[in-house]
Amino acid sequence: MSRYWRFVVPAMIVLAVVVFLIFQLSSNLVFFNTPTELVESPPGTDARLRLGGQVAAGTVVTEDGGVRFLVTDGRRSVPVVHRGAPQQLFAEGRGVVVEGTYDGSVFHSDSMLVRHDEQYRVEDVEDGVYVNPGSQP
């Protein structure tokens, strides 16, 4: 019986720690905030954080030294001013995670990650030639 408890007690402790981590630290384990979270509970203007969502269609404007666009989660959207070259896969409709500060109306980003979804599809074939990757809307 003592051998049994010597195993079960540490196992229970480890399990308790894991459960604690999952439920108590969940808010710190998310990689980015959504536009809805940002708009409905804005953080301090000098707090550095990540914003993630989709690049809204028709909102991408390239300008000197960067790009501006709207990031949306379907409910709310936040205008982003990004300084620096956008990533290779950056495009309208794609997922994006930008890092920077939110001044209450505009998100100022200096770091961008592009997300891709979990779908893997074959490209359309035209005359036996595959359409250039990433050229689809």
Added chain:
Amino acid sequence: MNASGHRMGGASWLDRAALAAVAGALALAFLTPPEATQGNVARLFYLHVPSVSVAYMAFALALVASVGYLVSRRMAFDHLAVAAAEVGVVFTGFTILAGMIWAKPTWGVYWTWSARLTLTAIMLFVYIGYLALRRAIEDPQARARRAAIYGIVSVVQIPVVHFSVVWWRDIHQLGTVANPTGIQMDGILLVAFFAGLVAFTLVAAALVTRRYALAVLEAGVHDAAARGAGALAGDAVEAPRIGARAGEEHG
């Protein structure tokens, strides 16, 4: 030496099957069309996902072997546990490497501290810790017992790693094949994935088999050394016979 029916020198049928499967999977990985959004870089899927699947399987096998040891106290289970855990570490490392190579051209960075990535790195180090623990314990029975407990407890993290992308928003996308709403991959690409999964599974099985045979040999060497410890010292070390030799020289 023929440990567990596996010659250490030659190639077994399993080795040959693994090699053939690797050749077939490589051919399919390059012959299938490029992916619509990511192009050719998405071919890393056929390495990255089978690799982590095999790592999970290896750690699950280490769990089964660890339980088997604690129940039966047969050393064969301990040999299987170390073989599986070691192979799991190799494939976890390979998963992270392939993922980093993939992340740079798609996300834009090799590494970022998201939950999925961080938890996978922790999984790697926890199992490296398992191997380190084994190295630190001399007595085979004590080593097998403590390693078995470690091997059972450490499995708790695997579902956390796997479901981290479901539980918390992550830079890493959801599972494609293990997706709650169905497989998110076109048929021809899926063929290349399953070919990769078969190849990785066979390679891992071949590695586990060899590592198991090696563990059996290691245990044999240890046992022989332990049995012969007293006699060996007596046989190998000759008592100095200075007086006798001196007598011969002068005689």
